[in-house]
Amino acid sequence: MSPLHVTPVPLEKCSLLMNHGPTVLVSAQHGSAKNAMAAAWACVLDFGTTPKVTVVLDKSTFTRGLVEASGYFALQLPTKQMATLTYALGSESAKDVPNKLEKQGVTTFAVHGIELPLIDGCVAWLACKLLPEPNNQETYDLFIGAVIGAWADDRVFRDGRWRFEEAPDALRTIHHVAGGNFFVTGEVVQG
């Protein structure tokens, strides 16, 4: 069962969750092995009825192996209050610390029919099916996914738009710069 506040986002709206370029947590599982890592280099690739995303997964990461083995991954948006956790998930590898998620106190939930560990406390989740592109993966560490499901925390995203201004600041998304320094997603400006 999904945690309170997790509500489905129609696929044709899911690009709105990532258009603003936040840092994501990438999670995947294969058999009983689960893992998650942070990635600042994730981006929308397509929207509408064929939403897609890109994410860069270094060859040194344990999560990459799970994505390649299972053919699925999730991108999810951590919050300001998860900045320390996000940096830890991006700094530490499950290759060195096999119980990385447990050590960091990460808990996950699953959505019926999709075998992916979705991370509690995030404010948006995109379940993705890997579109294998061996040249991109080998040459650039670049992975492409078709979004097959999307959800958001309805305190900050509902009726097709972000509403950070109506919720506690701790629920704002974050944008990693370097060395554990993040920018918080700020005020709205109308162009």
Add this chain to the structure above:
Amino acid sequence: MSPLHVTPVPLEKCSLLMNHGPTVLVSAQHGSAKNAMAAAWACVLDFGTTPKVTVVLDKSTFTRGLVEASGYFALQLPTKQMATLTYALGSESAKDVPNKLEKQGVTTFAVHGIELPLIDGCVAWLACKLLPEPNNQETYDLFIGAVIGAWADDRVFRDGRWRFEEAPDALRTIHHVAGGNFFVTGEVVQG
């Protein structure tokens, strides 16, 4: 000659300019034709001594043709005070409005040895050489560039880091969500 405040950023630091996922303006030129468009879907692909970026350029855009013809493009970061201009550059096509840049009051500068129109008023610029990947370009509208030069406005980026808190808010970068609504890059949080 470069405008005041435009200072070189070492290539091994240039990923810091885009790690936080801001919306960019993409510019290119071929012969006497120049153009620029807005793109929310741009991302760092690699850093260190081989910095690379990705950007999605729809087949309907005039700028894409200039990139394909010349083999070069620039990504640059517009500011809060450029939100209206950024939305206009992303909404209007030079295919319909041939004098698009002039109409929008966009002026550009060039850096010696690099034939690219860099847009005045932005706070960071990355000059890129297209790394042709026909499958990505045709299938996904996805373009990869190797960064060959980078510059930043030293009022907001110097000595290898962003310093938005030391400059006017109008110089903060922006993150497009939808329909001309942008988030401004917000406060720093240490993870």
